[in-house]
Amino acid sequence: MSNTISTHTSPSASTADTRRAKRAGKRDVWLVFWIVPAFYTAFGVIFFALARVMPPPRPDVTTDQMVHFFHAHGLTIKIGFGVLVLILGGAGVANGIVVYHMKRMTVGSVLAYAYLGSMSIGALPGCLLVAICFLTAVYRPGRDPQLLALLYDLGLLSYVGSLGCFSTAYFAFAVAILYDRNQIFPKWLAYVSVWQIVTEILAVPVFVSKAGPFAWNGSISFWMGTVIFGFWLSCVIVFLMKANERQPVDEAPLD
Amino acid sequence: MTHAEQATSESGSPAASSGSEIEQHPAVHVPGDGHMWVMVLGDLIIFGAYFIIFMVYRAMEPQEFLRSQEHLNINIGVLNTLVLLASSRFVARSVQAARGGDHALALRLTYLGGLCGVAFIVIKAYEWSTKIAQGYTISSNDFFMFYYMLTGVHLFHVSLGLLILGITARELRNPRRRRISMVESGATYWHMVDLLWIVIFALLYVMR
Amino acid sequence: MQILAEAEDLPKTANIKTQLISLWTAPVFGVVLLIAFLAFPGFFPPMSPDMTAEQVARFYDDHAAMIRFSMITFNLCGIMLLPFFMVIVVQMKRMATQSHVFAYCYLTAAVSGATLFALADIFYLVAAFRPGRSPELVMLLNDMAWMIFIAPVGAFVAMNLLLGLAVYFDDGPDPVFPRWVGHYAVGTGLAMAPAVGAAVFATGPLAWNGAISFWLRNGAFTLFVVVMFFVLRNVLHRQAVEEGVAR
Amino acid sequence: MTTTAARTTTYAWILLSAITIVSWWLAPGHARGAAAVASVPITLAVILLAFIKGRLIIRYFMEVRTAPRWLKLFTDAWLTVLWAGVLAIYLY
Numbered sequence: 001m002s003n004t005i006s007t008h009t010s011p012s013a014s015t016a017d018t019r020r021a022k023r024a025g026k027r028d029v030w031l032v033f034w035i036v037p038a039f040y041t042a043f044g045v046i047f048f049a050l051a052r053v054m055p056p057p058r059p060d061v062t063t064d065q066m067v068h069f070f071h072a073h074g075l076t077i078k079i080g081f082g083v084l085v086l087i088l089g090g091a092g093v094a095n096g097i098v099v100y101h102m103k104r105m106t107v108g109s110v111l112a113y114a115y116l117g118s119m120s121i122g123a124l125p126g127c128l129l130v131a132i133c134f135l136t137a138v139y140r141p142g143r144d145p146q147l148l149a150l151l152y153d154l155g156l157l158s159y160v161g162s163l164g165c166f167s168t169a170y171f172a173f174a175v176a177i178l179y180d181r182n183q184i185f186p187k188w189l190a191y192v193s194v195w196q197i198v199t200e201i202l203a204v205p206v207f208v209s210k211a212g213p214f215a216w217n218g219s220i221s222f223w224m225g226t227v228i229f230g231f232w233l234s235c236v237i238v239f240l241m242k243a244n245e246r247q248p249v250d251e252a253p254l255d
Numbered sequence: 256m257t258h259a260e261q262a263t264s265e266s267g268s269p270a271a272s273s274g275s276e277i278e279q280h281p282a283v284h285v286p287g288d289g290h291m292w293v294m295v296l297g298d299l300i301i302f303g304a305y306f307i308i309f310m311v312y313r314a315m316e317p318q319e320f321l322r323s324q325e326h327l328n329i330n331i332g333v334l335n336t337l338v339l340l341a342s343s344r345f346v347a348r349s350v351q352a353a354r355g356g357d358h359a360l361a362l363r364l365t366y367l368g369g370l371c372g373v374a375f376i377v378i379k380a381y382e383w384s385t386k387i388a389q390g391y392t393i394s395s396n397d398f399f400m401f402y403y404m405l406t407g408v409h410l411f412h413v414s415l416g417l418l419i420l421g422i423t424a425r426e427l428r429n430p431r432r433r434r435i436s437m438v439e440s441g442a443t444y445w446h447m448v449d450l451l452w453i454v455i456f457a458l459l460y461v462m463r
Numbered sequence: 464m465q466i467l468a469e470a471e472d473l474p475k476t477a478n479i480k481t482q483l484i485s486l487w488t489a490p491v492f493g494v495v496l497l498i499a500f501l502a503f504p505g506f507f508p509p510m511s512p513d514m515t516a517e518q519v520a521r522f523y524d525d526h527a528a529m530i531r532f533s534m535i536t537f538n539l540c541g542i543m544l545l546p547f548f549m550v551i552v553v554q555m556k557r558m559a560t561q562s563h564v565f566a567y568c569y570l571t572a573a574v575s576g577a578t579l580f581a582l583a584d585i586f587y588l589v590a591a592f593r594p595g596r597s598p599e600l601v602m603l604l605n606d607m608a609w610m611i612f613i614a615p616v617g618a619f620v621a622m623n624l625l626l627g628l629a630v631y632f633d634d635g636p637d638p639v640f641p642r643w644v645g646h647y648a649v650g651t652g653l654a655m656a657p658a659v660g661a662a663v664f665a666t667g668p669l670a671w672n673g674a675i676s677f678w679l680r681n682g683a684f685t686l687f688v689v690v691m692f693f694v695l696r697n698v699l700h701r702q703a704v705e706e707g708v709a710r
Numbered sequence: 711m712t713t714t715a716a717r718t719t720t721y722a723w724i725l726l727s728a729i730t731i732v733s734w735w736l737a738p739g740h741a742r743g744a745a746a747v748a749s750v751p752i753t754l755a756v757i758l759l760a761f762i763k764g765r766l767i768i769r770y771f772m773e774v775r776t777a778p779r780w781l782k783l784f785t786d787a788w789l790t791v792l793w794a795g796v797l798a799i800y801l802y
Contacts, residue, residue: 168542175481188294208394
């Protein structure tokens with residue numbers, strides 16, 4: 001019933017070692033960690049300022065307006081998504097470090113693999129497809145407006161509407177935290193992940209609704225979801241940092 | 256079960272430790288553990304935002320919302336409210352029984368609370384199916400979009416609540432466990448489900 | 464499974480419990496997915512590849528509500544089966560007489576296969592999204608949806624062959640899976656393999672609406688999940704008893 | 711002590727159920743056929759009753775009655791901001 005059941009040395013036991021080693025044993029983990037906020041900052045800048053996907057353009061527009069959207073933002077979309085497809089590996093790093101700390105929990109590997117798998121699935125429909133659709137759309141500006149409209153819908157629906165892959169990841173994350181006795185992450189972070197699943201459910205109507213709060217640019221489906229995701233992500237980053245700090249340098253490597 | 260045990264099991268989370276001191280300090284204590292309260296208070300804020308957004312859209316087309324609202328069956332709404340209130344009472348009594356050491360009664364009350372939760376889901380499913388049969392679906396208008404999404408997300412909370420009540424029941428069944436803070440946390444979540452329904456009931460069914 | 468009281472809070476118990484939770488997501492979400500499958504108006508019988516563009520567009524117009532219900536459910540719950548396959552990975556890693564290489568290959572293959580599944584429903588939903596779209600484009604989206612849904616079985620074939628191989632290599636005195644699971648996995652892989660024909664044929668049993676490409680492929684997959692659920696339940700029980708976690 | 715607490719819980723429950731039945735009578739669904747009309751007094755009553763119900767649940771079921779001050783303040787602030795917001799938007 002206490003921390004001593006953990007398979008690893010308890011954090012307080014190794015302070016002396018820590019001082020001597022000056023985090024030397026964890027330089028790799030710290031390096032990987034700092035990529036996470038850097039990647040998400042770049043991600044935010046790209047989606048908000050350059051690609052104009054956040055806030056998303058309106059779904060209830062005519063084909064001409066969609067064509068105009070691609071013409072007006074062609075250059076920034078090229079720059080933004082060009083950079084995104086280059087740095088997308090950052091998403092892999094961000095998921096990887098979470099998986100690493102999940103593997104340090106006392107709950108076996110299955111949930112870490114489920115998180116790894118579902119987040120990897122999410123990278124294509126939930127992030128990359130919109131970049132490819134938009135890049136293709138602005139690649140040949142003279143394309144038939146109907147085709148541009150299709151790319152517009154496909155890109156935005158896949159980006160805002162990929163729900164299940166992330167829900168599975170949050171589910172695995174939450175269950176792992178609740179069963180963990182190493183207290184890698186605080187228990188409330190597990191409960192907070194439930195909010196994330198709720199926001200995914202509330203994004204269901206983006207496939208039905210073209211205007212109002214539940215459209216893909218709506219106050220509930222998009223804005224509430226984004227704000228709560230931002231909060232969740234900040235918490236994860238902070239607690240990843242704490243998990244790094246508390247990880248003893250002499251911890252046995254994972255299998 | 257001893258309090259020392261609880262304290263060790265939850266060390267490192269200062270907010271949680273108060274859960275083990277109930278009997279010593281009945282005057283002032285946070286029921287359940289602090290982690291659950293983070294979830295509950297945050298959820299209240301998030302739902303508060305959804306409710307305010309609902310009101311904003313209602314204010315834009317009050318006539319249409321009022322007309323659509325007429326198609327909801329108030330009897331079912333009231334019935335569901337009463338069912339959920341009864342279940343909350345059972346769960347609240349269960350916490351008191353567990354605190355008093357009567358674990359058999361606490362377990363029975365938890366089951367009764369869960370049974371009411373199941374009844375709520377059944378009634379809700381009946382209500383949805385009659386609405387869909389009458390042709391009112393998610394794409395009918397903004398009101399029904401809100402109706403299905405708000406009640407749907409609430410239903411998700413109810414199912415999660417049933418899961419949590421199940422964990423509470425397992426805690427109560429096992430003589431080696433019976434951590435009162437677990438029982439209280441489950442109850443706190445369950446009452447939040449009730450509280451959110453009260454707001455949904457007032458906004459969707461009753462207000463004019 | 465009766466978890467022993469004295470083992471309640473041990474990491475090895477949590478290992479069993481989290482696997483059990485992951486295992487049980489399969490029947491729970493399996494039922495939900497089955498409902499979504501039955502609700503899709505284009506599965507009974509599966510939509511024919513030789514429908515004209517106008518027919519396809521009319522199909523999406525007429526059945527928009529049910530298509531959305533079914534495909535949104537697939538979108539929201541389809542990947543919930545992934546934890547179930549991860550239990551297989553974890554069990555493959557327990558096989559004593561081999562390295563973990565098959566297990567990790569199985570993991571990556573599962574992720575690739577599931578990614579395609581997560582993509583297919585988006586295409587169906589985009590096709591149903593805007594009623595005014597030109598029929599030619601609705602047909603394009605419909606073709607892509609079916610193509611992605613049925614044809615790329617490579618990942619599933621690889622998964623099942625890897626599982627089969629792992630079971631055959633697990634030839635120590637105390638194998639994790641019974642030997643027939645290896646034959647069964649290989650058989651499932653082979654049953655799903657001909658569905659690649661959907662990428663080429665427009666008529667006959669190998670077209671995407673054909674008996675082999677649609678019914679055999681999806682039937683074999685569904686049956687595999689059902690059978691493996693019971694197999695894994697037994698395997699987990701044995702693991703729990705061996706490790707002193709349960710009776 | 712337990713019996714007093716039990717009795718209080720039961721009273722709270724009876725009060726909550728009674729208020730619910732009063733709301734029944736206020737709702738527009740009753741006058742089937744006749745179109746429901748917007749009504750400020752009824753909405754005011756609904757908001758007031760819902761506020762009271764919410765507070766009863768928080769105080770007596772969630773046991774915030776015996777909780778530290780910050781929790782009491784937070785939950786009261788939530789109720790007030792929510793219902794004041796609803797009312798303000800309704801009247802605006």
